[in-house]
Amino acid sequence: MSTMHLERVAKRFDTTPVVSDVSLAIAQGELVALLGPSGSGKTTLLRLIAGFEQLDSGRILLDGDDVTDRSALERRCGMVFQHYALFPHLSVSQNVGYGLANERLTRVARDARVTEVLAMVDLAGYGGRPVTALSGGQQQRVALARALAPRPRVLLLDEPLSNLDPSLRERTRRELRELVRRTGITTVLVTHEQEEAFELADRIAVLHLGRLEQLGTPESLYDAPATPFVAGFVGRASQLHGTVTGREGVVVHVRAAGTGWRARATGNLAGDVVLLLRPDAMRFAAAGPVAGTIVHRRFAGAHAFYTIRLADGDDVEVAAPPDAAREGDPVRLEPTGTGAHAWDAAPR
């Protein structure tokens, strides 16, 4: 079990920077998710950690050892590939046992380890089958077992659930979390799905255009996004333009859409700001100060998301009970006092 440190890691392909200046410290047994849209550099970062790509600058340390110049072969990270990369000509056991060849184990000890790991992923008794005969979910678990069998220092997961059906994905996600917690292995997970990152990760590193935007627990990302990108990418948010009218501590008073808002501020704000509103930042109120019309309603079970076009043409999204209003209804809104964030309007 290990700690991992990335220090100012950078990588460019030809002249395009893919990973820029990313620093990250991961504690022993921690699960960190690299979250970002496609093209954010998250998979490249994972491959840099594994050693499949060489850094242009920066350092990678495992347990304090500098492994920057070590090959993937020497680093021996356990890795689960997006399409699993199971060896199609080998059986389940042969796949799982593949990484044990370098450890001077007796045949019996090796078989025992394979059996043990297969049991861990709930595939006891599947050892003799060809991997091509397994379902997608089973293949995913074989890939996990194969990565874990040689007891790697760190486990790297590249979109491990993206190839599964939605229903299976949710179950597998829970099992994966269980397994990783139980083995206590330091884990880095790449995903573009916020929900997956929220459920699995201790901390989430949000990447955007190769840069680390913010590193934090799921709660802190949602409640205190460091940048407008994080606010927009993590959780749902609408955007308004406004002006600062006052401030008390970390909270600023902003005037936007004809009313006053209390917003969490990042940095020293004055003048024009961007106001990000979570769906819980407003509620319907018959005498509310903001007027608009519902242009879209999206049912989501216990509540619904309403898109409301305001008088000046801006759209905001509000969460409310599903029967609160219908499309086309004129409504009035009032701020709830939470769920608002403000940033300097100047482009970053």
Place this chain on the structure above:
Amino acid sequence: MIRRVVPAILLLILAWLVVEPMLLVALDAVRSDAGWTFAAVRAFLVERNEWRAALNSLWLALASVVLGGVLGVSLGLLTRLADFPGRRIVSALLALPAVLPPLVGVVAFLFLYGESGVIARMVMAVTGADTPPWRFEGAGAVVLIHATTMYVYSYLLVRGALATFDPALLEAATALGAGRWRTLGTVVLPLLRPAIGNGALLTALSSLASFSAPYVFGGGFRVLPTQIVSTRLNGDIPIAMVETLALVGLSLVALLLASRLGGVGARGAGKGIAPAPKRTGSRRSRWGIALVAWGFTGWLLLPHLALAVVSLVPQGAWNTTALPTAWTIGNYLTLVTDPVRWRPFGTSLWMASASALVAAVLALGVAVAARDPRRPLSRWLEGGLALPWAVPGTVYAIALATMFSMAQPAAGRFVLIGTLWLLPLAYLIRSLPVIGRPVVAAIRGLDPALDEAATSLGAGAWRAFTTVTLPLLGPVLAGAAALAFVTGLGDFMTSIILYTYDTRPVSLEILGAIRQGQLGVAAAYGVVLTMLSTGAFLLAERSRRST
């Protein structure tokens, strides 16, 4: 109605052109004017020279498979997995022998390694000897030619397989602690088994069918194809038929063995087709690999360089020096200006283009009719299309000569021997698999939803075919037809059996020019054929890539 009648007609045509001639050969082997007889079979089995030729064919095939396979697989792995300066050019150059006419390759070897070849002259010039230092002849020479030209099958197939190889498999092995060699042995080679097996099969079939190399360099080393031709020249027709059957038998054994050993095409379990992997090592190792790869490529292509050099030397101007002292393009001009020299070119051109064109139409029809692989009819059509691929050209030449030597219209037999139609017909049959196999594969690869979309938009079967299917197949069809064209253009082994005064092709003219001592002209013919073949190959490659 049409949907049933057309496939039936196509099947009949294939049965007539592809199957019936073979059956007649089998019958003629055990039949004489007096009735059934096994005299010829007995003569074949008793005569030592006869089964010696069969044994020679067999071990020549084995040696070609082993040497060509090792060479081809290594070069395929090297040019796909290792990154080195000039990798793309080397990869392309190494693929060239796939399309060069065998006779041209053999003549090129003659000009390089032969008694009066470039190397022999150099040695003589250096040592001052006045007799050639060696005779490039016999089994060894044939094996060398086979290995250095037939490696291309394993090479191309291994490269093809590696192109769709999921690089994550290599990374997975690395992450699990397998070094380069263990990855090669436990992951790469096992997954390449189908490609290696198919490469071995192609090499075995080519070696069994090979005529040019044993004919020119064999000397006393007889193999079945050369034996068949000489037996036939001696007028021993029934024994020639038995030899022909023996050759077919050996080819079938190779096919059976390959399907047993080759296994089915296992591919990566991953769905993504990823880009070709590259391993970048240190500068030194990159240049080391480059040196090896370029060295091999140079060595493999050296004969063709010799061919080009000889084609530029005036008649009789190069006798004692290591390198020629005078140069000319006269040999090329002769091909165009001298009607006697031009005639075989014109003949080969019309025969090759006409046969490729008709074969393309026929193969396209068969491909459309055989589109659904589950229908039994499709399997029959496909089999008929592929049969000429598994059977040596010499065999088909003999079979066609037998079939079209008498008039029996009810059995589809006409007297074509001695007319100018028989040789183009032979080219056509040999073109069928060359065009048919890729086109069948391409049409099966088309999304059936495209056809359904056209139908839903009101297009009838014919319009859907001409506006959707045909344009999509066009590039593959054109590329395959181009390959069939050059195969006909450079054909030697069917031509030498079936040619007449009117259909004397380029290959025989090359041989004739060598016999007359006009090496420059022979080389010029060879260079032009090489260029045309290369052009057609590039066209086929481009069309394959564009789909």
